[in-house]
Amino acid sequence: MKLIINASLPTSSAAFKRVNMLFDEKIIKISADDIPTEEGTEIIDAKGLVLLPGGVDPHLHILGEDATATKDIARITKAALEGGWTTIGELSYYTQSPVFSPEDVExxxxLFDEHAYTATALWGHVDITDYPYHAEAAQELWSKGIVGLALAAPAPNPAISEISFTEIMDLFLDIYESDTAFAFQGYDHENHPEYSFIAQMDAIKKILRRMQENPIHIPRVSSFPTIEFINTISKRSDISFAICVNDFMSVFSPDYFKTDHACDFAESLELLFELVRTNKIYLLSNCTSLPREDTGHAEVFRGSAPESLAYSYLWVLSELWKNRKVPLATCIKMTSENAAKRLGIYPQKGSIDPGSDADFVFYNPDVNSHFISPEGQKVELTGSFTAVYVKGEQVAGDKFKTLRRGAFLTRSTNPKRRHNNRTWI
Known part of the structure; x- marks a missing residue:
């Protein structure tokens, strides 16, 4: 049992609440008053440091070659943990071993139990060649606790057969009665010769014309008109999207960061920032993947370098909260709470509330962090993470040897709708 005293907890206003928190693997009690403890309880004096939930990234793209899977998982999840990201979802575009069956989940x-540093949830795949049993197989995956089914068009991976928009429509109809969540990435390759923002928008429109009540998520949107379109229809259709943190870095901190993904945010920067400020950007993702040789579909499925995991969460706090005065509660929703809701793991993850897992970070706003950007620039960010906790145990932090306490994470509930207003803040 551990007791944190004198911690600063965010509230829905700009003010902080000074609290004490009792926890073991889960948070037991949070109070502004003294909390009675048993003999032997470890006391941790936060000395006013800010207590924030561990970051939740809904989709990294780690797995590729089977031969390097263990090293890739360990390296990337360790970098994520040290950057304050305590939970991730693995959505594999290029894996040699897709997740088609409960046996694949096992x-x-x-793999995750033995090598991951973070809690790691899993997206599954659809084997359309298994017709007419593919829909039944998808439901079996859902019952095994995956966080959703990843659909891609055109297929970037020869291990996952091409699925047409008509077949996607049939799949939606086949599993209409469940709350199974989907992710879709791609473009309308039936009517466009290559990826473009318009081609992606046309694909999303096709998906929306076919979807039923199932939640659907677009893992990366890099065009402002597409953001506006999705926000316009999101109350009629349960659709959400993620913006890559690297894309945000490239437009809000252009002197230090670049993105190699097509992105038009700079053309509408004031309008984009207004959406951020008013809590209309649902969530952020690192979109991390390993470098790959170029393919015909590389642009739409291209990820970001793993190195940015070390500072992306801190960058959000430094640039958006401290520098641009975006409410801290909004930053928390974009980096943890909303992703946890969408994955069906809230309030177990992405929350600082009794009953939630004790996954959190201590943030010191008075000690700055220093990094070298991918372009070789020295970057100073306001604040630092002094300690990272997973299930009640410190696993990373300042002058602390990183420990591996990650494991496979199953979905604990059904995904929350995008406009679900429940919050711990």
Whole structure:
């Protein structure tokens, strides 16, 4: 049992609340008053440091070659943990071993249990060649606790057969009665020769014309008109999207960061910032993946370098909260709470509330952090993470040797709708 005293907890206003928190693997009690403890309880004096939830990234793209899977998982999840990201979802575009069956889930579980530094949830795939049993197989995956089914068009991976928009429509109809969540990435390759913002928008429109009540998520949107379109229809259709943190860095801190992904945010920067400020950007993702040789579909499925995991969460706090005065509660929603809701793991993750897992970070706003950007620039960010906790145990932090306490994470509930207003803040 551990007791944190004198911690600063965010509220829905700009003010902080000075609290004490009792926890073991889960948070037991939070109070502004003294909390009675048993003999032997470890006391941790936060000395006013800010207590924030560990970051939740809904989709990294780690897995590729089977031969390097263990090293790739360990390296990337360790970098994520040290950057304050305590939970991730693995959505594999290029894996040699797709997740088609419950047996595949078990294999990935062993992989994550033995090598991940973060809690790691899993997106599954659809084997359309298994017709007419593919829909039943998808439901079996959902019952095994995956956080959703990843659909891609055109297929970037020869291990996952091409699925047409008509077949996607049929799949939606086949599993209409469940709350199974989907992710879709791609473009309308039936009517466009290559990826473009318009081609992606046309694909999203096709998906929306076919979807039923199932939640659907677009893992990366890099065009402002597409953001506006999705926000316009999101109350009629349960659709959400993510913006890559690197894309934000490239437009809000252009002197230090670049993105190699097509992105038009600079053309509408004031309008984009207004959406950020007013809590209309649902969530952020690192979109991390390993470098790959170029393919015909590389642009739409291209990820970001793993190195940015070390400072992306801090960058959000430094640039958006401290520098541009975006409410801290909004930053928390974009980096943890909303992703946890969408993955069906809230309030177990992405929350600082009794009953939630004790996954959190201590943030010191008075000691700045220093990094070297991918372009070789020295970057100073306001604040630093002094300690990272997973299930009640410190696993990373200042002058602390990083520990591996990650494991496979199953979905604990159904995904929350995008406009779900429940919050711990």
């Amino acid at each position: 294999k990935k579980k062993l």
